[in-house]
Amino acid sequence: MQSDERVDAALSALRPRIAAFRLAVSGAMERAKNTLASESGPDQARVALGDFAARLIDPDRFAMISSRFGPLDSVSLAIVERAVKALEALLRAGDEDFIVDVRAGTSAAAAIRARMTALGPAFAAATIVDLVRRRTYDPAQHGLPLEAHPFQKWTVAERRLAPPLVIRLDGRDLDAFELAPLIDGWVRLVLLVAEPCTVAPLARLVSPGVFVAQTGDMKVLERVTDFDGPAVIAVMSGSEARFIHDPRAGSAMWQRIEVTHMPAAQPRKSLGARSAWQQRDDLSHLKALIQQPVLAANPAEVLVAAGSSGSYDPAERLTAWLLDQSTTDGSP
Amino acid sequence: MTQCAILPMLDDDEREFALGDYEGAVARWCPGCGDHSVLTAVEKLLVAEQLKPEQTVFVSGIGCSSRFPHYLKTYGFHGLHGRALPVATGVKLHRPDLDVFVVMGDGDCCSIGAAHWIHAIRYNIHMVAMLLDNSIYGLTKKQTSPTTPQGFKTNTQPFGSFLPPLNPLTTTLGTTNVSFVAQTAEWVPAHLYATLRAAYRHQGFSFVRILQRCPMYTQGMYEAAVRDPGMIELLVHDDGVVAPELDKIYRNRATHDPSDLDSARRLAEDSTRIRLGLFYRNESRARYDLLRKPPKVTSSERIALLNQELDHYAV
Amino acid sequence: MTAVAAPASPELRIAPTVLNRAEHTIEIVSDAGEGAQKCGQIFGAVSAKMGNGVWTVEIIPAEIQPPPRTAEGASGNRVRFGTGPVTNGGDETNLVIAFNEQVLLGRHRLGALASDAIVLLENSWATSSNPDIRSAWDKTLAELSTTSYRIIEVPMEQQCLTIDENPRKGKNMFALGLLAYIYDRSLERIDEQIAYAFRKKSEEVYNRNVALMRLGVEWAAANLDFRIEVPTHPPTEALVVMNGNEALGMGALASGMELCAMYPITPATSVSHYLAEVFSKFGGILHQAEDEIAAVGVAIGASYSGKVAFTITSGPGFALKTEFIGLAVITETPLVIIDVQRGGPSTGLPTKVEQSDLLAALFAEPGDAPRVVIAPATIEECFHVVVTARQIAETFRTVVIILSDANLSTGVQPFPRPQLKKEWLAPELDLAPVKQGQRPYEWDARTGTSPRSIPGQPGGMFTVTGLSHDEGSKVAYGAGVHQRATTMRSRKLAVLQQTLLRPAINGDQDGDLLVVGWGSTKGAIEEAVERARAEGIRASSVHLTFLSPLQPGLKEIFSRFRKVMTVEINYSDQPGDPFITEENRRRGQLAMLLRAQTLCDVDCWTRVPGEPLRPGFIHQAIRDAALTLTGARP
């Protein structure tokens, strides 16, 4: 397993997202509590009007104006109370709730899903509270799960508030295809990978809207703080490929990918469920992604230069192409 | 700033919006009024960008043009003559999550609201500001506006407007922290649309002057330009307003890099041809809305903080 | 005048005489920039902390840097403190520390000092190298010698020079030391307070100030033959002490509002100075707009899109905001406006108190624009009023105007520490879809209110407009539509009025004279009424907090008194004036309102002295009014 320093660094980089999730949960809880409190009518009005109103305003009469809805029925009251409990439990969640340890040889995606399912009731609870407040809650129709709320059922808005997760796993268990369905909204998956690992396990996840990185540098995590979209970052320490795909970096794929390291040797051995050929194909995929249009250059080199500035000098492109023509080895 | 709590989106939010989803009341401008074309272009933009109607706010002042929000089915604020920009500023400061568009007339923006205009440029808050410039006060029936051509007869200056018109482009380009200035004409729909799209995508305060025909009071003012594309010069650049469909019709073109402020200012000066295009864009200008983004604070934190404040004053 | 020569050496001194007083009023006056205000503030805060009732007022010259050593340039602080609660600035000053004889003369000519006032006067001027100064000193002291003040010359500069080469900066702390000795204030608490006052300065500054203060104590102990004891009662509950503008700012924080847009204007500005420091910690934005129109526009834009926002201003700025206030009323956009009133019209008396904005607050816009107007009467109320105002604004989708004034804004008073409640805070935005078919103004005919939807709420899209509109916010000019919409907006006030309680009567429930006041004059009026009652005059008072709508029961309360008279700090024609008749007399603003609203013959006694009304003057007005009553009696 990884050293805890990496976990701490990852958590601290994800702090703003964790805070956003917590804030959302506490906001929902406050509204739930307000819903319960407002049931007391004049008392609620008296408190909410403030001390200034004490000798000036009759809270009973004021409450008649300020409460738009009639009293809650017992079923609704009970469900809001349950929602409050669920939210309270989630609010108590410590950092460990944002860390997933994947047991060696088991599915990482399944572990992540399970954690999301456990944190998901925050959303269900918020929805319930709002339905109740509007007096439109119908137990038959809105039997929303307060114990478990799987990711498949999260709405777009909920996916944008997804809790970030730090996942400790064995390189062998990293399967991009399994993770793909979980990439949406503002999901943040930080994979702390224990060696050995395949060379380009995340290459397959690169798509126009997803921030994907294989890196040894924790600082990369900070780049996704404000990124408006999902992000998957594998933190690794072996000789795997190192790259960052940042959707903000350009309009064409090759402009968005920055490759800082390509493994010298082609994989020859299978690892976990991935055969050697599959691993080679991952790598080919990555190389294909950074191929420039029209003038194919040695991708790794040129892109490191062009990717950072985003500007793109035709002369530079031509030189790169000429250089590429003179070398014949290594190209896939 | 207000935080977005968990949004209980009950009906699913993967909606797709068609033109009809943005259509409000039936527009009541005069037939042939240029405002109709602007509305059409804006609706097209809303569909193309799939803006959520409930997340979109159109703020306007008072004037014919300021009726705009009523004709859309987004949120709208039809406020006071000259005061659209402060309202839009308030909306955007409090709710940065909303997309804000501002619609103003030339009297609205350049006369009674001129102070707000200058300062809005400097604040550079992310929003699209459209000046629907018909060079006249339309709603109040043909009075001289700041952009009325010199000598043009109006009801308040019946022997011809006394002064040369104010140039909204140079004014805008001369203001500190300007970040996006474009000019387009409502009778060139492709250009209008492309300009609005560029404005919408700009991160900052996008000022778009839209030359607008008012057949009621300034009939003929742009007739020649409408009939003769030769009177128009398009500013072209890969980073500018790109509307290839205009290539064949508008042959006068000037290549202008919108990052070049000096050149933008020169081009914005009055000339014999009407210049349409993106004069200036700079996304690295200071943005007041970003500088003023406060942290999100829960109610318990607020209470705790206020108690700390009270401690300073405790006896 | 009895100038006292300081005893030659401390050892020879006899123990000082201790004068016992239930209350005392002190002043520290100097040229602007000499820090007298800081001295007064610290003294006031420490007295409050030790358990005196305290009311501090600033003495502010009209100009920022008036010429030094002028009678008009007096700048400083006035602190009235007593064993019991102190609710206003009181009458005359009992003890003055003056940094030069000219500012003293200024205060003397204004009649600010009691006839037996003790004066501690910096005497370095007497030996100035400048002959003009020496002769001014001589002339002034000659003028003052006709009074019965007890003037004690203090070598402040000479003393301060032993610690600080720039005595102009250090005298205020030396003066603080004099006061600390005279009134036996806790030096530890003073140290604490100095540390807080100079929290943004270096350690060295703190040390120097403390040293200067202690020097003052030592000098006083060695040279003064008196001390004054104003017994303290250590407070039994937790107290806070602040000025009215700080209280307004904190009240805004307590109300959970998140945006304040303003344009600087005295005496409102210091609210924004306070908020500028802390608001962003609370998730708030203090926006300094390009002008007052923009300020209120920004606040309305923010309110329209979410939590109720507010703007703060004073008279001239309020005038500029009126068009937007009308817009907020017709669009039913909740909004809180704080007007810290000053003397008017126009630029008027920028730093001085007046209560002249009442009718403007009620009626400034063309068209019918009903809105709520509330006036806090104490510093404590300045804090709490904001919470209530926001709540009313939101509940009724209406504009709430808070009328404070320059007296409250700079007055400093201790009050019970607010017990903060989460319920006071504006709730988080609710962006849930709007109920199907709900219209933008679904007026409930029983209350005039309607649910508000904000951008972000699916299904609630509509365009608010300042044009006459129907329930659907559809522009409609029809007679019926406008009548109904106007009725609904008015109904909100009627319904709010029905939730209000009758005002309490201070004094007997019936009698000869009822004094009616509003806003910051409460303490002075009640003190005056008490004094009059002690003389056997059958006077009572009522203080109105809600000015729009008015609290219920006024007509009935008025009917129990032979005469009803408002006391206000605004202009009214004086009945004795040869130009003035019963018919052409212009009356005080509250009096006008009450006459219209109750059809009672409400008289008024109003003054615009550019300073808070002194209880003594009100007392005299009550006596005069009572006299006309008994005179009218056969």
Ligand SMILES: Cc1ncc(C[n+]2csc(CCOP(=O)(O)OP(=O)(O)O)c2C)c(N)n1
């Ligand atoms: C404070 C104020 N002053 C004047 C008016 C009258 N008024 C309404 S619209 C308008 C001018 C309209 O001209 P413009 O802004 O160019 O808009 P257009 O009608 O041409 O689109 C004026 C003067 C007003 N509504 N409010």
Ligand code: SF4
């Ligand atoms: S008056 Fe002019 S601007 Fe107004 S609607 Fe008619 S054509 Fe359009």
Ligand SMILES: [Mg+2]
């Ligand atoms: Mg116009």
